[in-house]
Amino acid sequence: MSIIAQLATSLGRKDETPNLELAAQIAKINNKKAIQELVANLSNKSKDLQHDCIKTLYETANLKPALIAAYFNDFISLLGSKNNRLQWGAMTALNYIAAENFDAAFHALPAMAAAAEAGSVITRDHFVAILIRLCANRQYAADAFTLLNEQLRHCPANQLPMYAENALPIINESNKTAITQTLTARLNDFEKESKRKRVEKVLKKIR
Incomplete structure (x- = not known):
């Protein structure tokens, strides 16, 4: 499953829990490809997806800043x-x-x-x-x-x-x-x- 498919908006959720859980998972396994995909989608046509991406990125940064630093x-x-x-x-x-x-x-x-x-x-x-x-x-x-x-x-x-x-x-x-x-x-x-x-x-x- 793609990273975007796991975001709250993609799952039809109105809360931030999926984004928080995704950030924790990304940080745990040092998923650099996930970070790349999230950054690329900060310009997604959907503002809701943009918001999910930035949320997941800064929550990941809070947990493991080195994983995000290149961006x-x-x-x-x-x-x-x-x-x-x-x-x-x-x-x-x-x-x-x-x-x-x-x-x-x-x-x-x-x-x-x-x-x-x-x-x-x-x-x-x-x-x-x-x-x-x-x-x-x-x-x-x-x-x-x-x-x-x-x-x-x-x-x-x-x-x-x-x-x-x-x-x-x-x-x-x-x-x-x-x-x-x-x-x-x-x-x-x-x-x-x-x-x-x-x-x-x-x-x-x-x-």
Whole structure:
């Protein structure tokens, strides 16, 4: 049975379970041909099949990023898609495979930043996650942190507590002053006290 025939849409299913199960199977047996077929069908005439393909690809990437890493540029190309599902799905995949090729991820930051600015909350979430991954790499840490701090300055207030919490592992002596200033400056941006308290908790850990 072809890989496409095993996707949720092909099976007449409305849930994601078949795609999740397929991703697990592909990762388990290192099925490179399956990945190739899924990538080829990201331009399928059926949007439902496109969505199943990107879902299966990024779920596979989450389980075994090295299996998907060769398609980095294909996902970059999708960041400009008018199909929002493909756009944020591509950024999700890029987040999972960024650590497989930090150099490619670093050089693709302008394209990813543009997509994050124009795209959905999910697109931005995964872009910020990529920046945090790059901050953990000594070679790219300084430049990546500059971009991360910019995101923290201007991102929607609802997302800021999560971003700040996720950034904690990469905060060090060289960047803690900058991030402290950024977070402190945004403490009055929250409608919900619970979100403000989460950022205040991060600040206490930094100090």
